[in-house]
Amino acid sequence: MMHWIILPVVLPALLAPLIGFVMRHDMTLTRTASVAGTLLLFAISLGLVLLAADGETHVYRLGDWPAPFGIVLVLDRLSALMVVLTAALAVIVLIHAIASGWDARGWHFHTLFQFQLMGVCGAFLTGDVFNLFVFFEVLLIASYGLMIHAGGTRRIQAGLQYVVANLAGSTLFLFALGAIYASTGTLNLADLAVRVAELPREEAGLVRVAAMLLLVVFAVKAALFPVQFWLPGTYSNAPAPVAALFAIMTKVGAYAILRVHATAFGPEVPATGDLVGDWLFPAAIVTIAIGAFGVLGARRVMPLISFSVIGSMGTLLLAIASFSPGATTAALYYLVHSTFAAACLFLVADLVVTRRGSDLLNAMPATAQNGLFAALFFGAAIGMAGMPPLSGFLGKLLILDALRAPEVMPWAWTAILVGSLLTIVGFARAGSELFWKSTSIPLPVASPGEAAVDAAVVPATPGATPLEIAPAVLTIAALVGLAAFAGPVAGYLEDTAIQLFDRAQYIGAVLTTGGEG
């Protein structure tokens, strides 16, 4: 049996306690192990992409139990793509966390970081809905620790809010799983797809409830209206590298909607029909509006970026809502793009905010390397807002092109285009406050108030070292690469989307006994 598939889960799971218990007193050793482990994860995930590139659905049976009875991990193009995205983001974020010293401001950053990777990779790979719940809990409990890393009153308060929102979400998840098990008698995703498809519409009330409950649960993760309220407070108060890593967490929700609802509760299933898409679509439109107005109204940098993340999730889910291979191709392209764009914004903002000492959007004396930061922020902002030449423009173009059906086009196009315009205005305002107006202010005699407030946060470093800038440059390079190789990438994503909607192949691969064993 191919054991490679489970390695993205096992490697961080083994490394995390090793770092936490054995290496915790030696920062250099901890950092080396964490970086080495994450690089290894990246290499493994590249191998998995190659493995999945043949178009087969690879199944890993834990304990070699056949599918509906045992838990399976499933590797296809989509899960390979998500795992490699996670690993790439993790490498970048880890470099930033180490270079900026965030990881040394509290205990167990690297342990929690590895557990977080374990949960995210597991959620992307699993083929069992209850197992998905377990991996959600793994990634959540690690994220609680990361969220309040380095402490501080406001961060812990925001962390408490985040924990409560997600615990309520987890409870809902269990209710949904109970309803699914009561009505279909299975929790294996492929088996579920078979059973739900067999249910006549009249007897499917409970299944429809379960499908909507699951949608709400995944919407909490994906920050979809009306359960997006936790995101701005959480992301803007989390340590910046953690917020950048959380860029993949919202995508876990989007992935789960795509995977579970496209496989088991898709539009061609009589039991659910268009139910999910019909609710997802208006919610995504409102989400875009909230994101855009939030960007426009934010008075601080971190909430501004958080609201732009909400707006990008709205755009992404708008494309997902149509549950068709064409729109999903566009959605996947935009998903990869928005992950790097959001991470880049948080990383650049961290460089700026730690030097300014406050994330308020007001004119303050220019920091060292003002021009460099301005250029990086500009690059990240046009990526996020969806302006050419970066990949955000192509992503939004693909989504607009996919949403041409006459009944969705007016709403979707208006929301995306107006939302993009408002986002551009918001970012332009923020950029000019942060970088332009600041150059016209003379240096005051060290504002004592701020120095006292954030003395712990503001190191006396005037400029950023190349290692601190490298992660932000890497993410922008990823956006450029995504735009430059848009053709091949879109081709691969189209194959991915077609494979996702080829339910017969997925079901056949998972439920046949033997398989690759």
Place this chain on the structure above:
Amino acid sequence: MEIIVASAIGVLTAGGVYLILRLRTFPVILGLAMLSYAVNVFLFASGRLAIDQSPILSKYADISYTDPLPQALVLTAIVISFGMTAVLVMIGLGAYLEAGDDHIDLDGSEPEAGKDGTA
């Protein structure tokens, strides 16, 4: 039997939701605990209610058995919710000790804005 279990789940859920909406640490922790009890009972019921039956197949007698899978699910859910409650209590305590009050929402308190002297 069914009506007792169903109303127990309903009452626990209603109480849990009410307590969570209080948005103060202690009621919210209790509310989440009640919700997780409700969901545990609900998961049990998802395997159909059966009395006096073991969850194990007997090879000696052709007796009926109760579905073992929900029991495994409930066990997992109990372990996870227990751990999560402990984490929540610790973070809640930390927030209370740091901030001096036990409100969970962030609205209305912008301490850093005041310190910055602007905004």
